[in-house]
Amino acid sequence: MKPDISSRKDIKFIITHFYDKLLVDKMMIPFFEEIVAKNQLEHHLETITDFWNDILFDTLTYQNNVMQKHVKINAFLKFKEVHFGIWVSYFFDTIxxxxxxxxxxxxxxxxxxxATVMKLKMNVYKK
Known part of the structure; x- marks a missing residue:
């Protein structure tokens, strides 16, 4: 039997392994090229870990607006429904x-x- 997620360390493990998958996927890497190029990946992973730690353990560490960040990216690099499918699939597989x-x-x-809220707010639907 596998353990349940019980700490920020577990979340960081998930996020790190999840990003290992994203960063080698040709469909997903364009969304992260700037973060990687600016050597900000570790900072990004810590930020995402804070986000999920707040959700799972009711902490108050994450200080950004996750929706706003994705809307900004979508302005110059359009999200498509397939991107959300890949994201959810890798995330679930890692967990x-x-x-x-x-x-x-x-x-x-x-x-x-x-993912559903983001697709709705960014008007991302299968065409």
């Missing part, structure tokens, strides 16, 4: 390969909700 339990379920559920 499922390493964790199970209530927090793992909550993390996947919230990821699905976030």
């Amino acid at each position: 499922d390969a390493n964790f199970e339990g209530e927090k793992a379920h909550i993390m996947k559920s919230r990821a699905s909700s976030i």
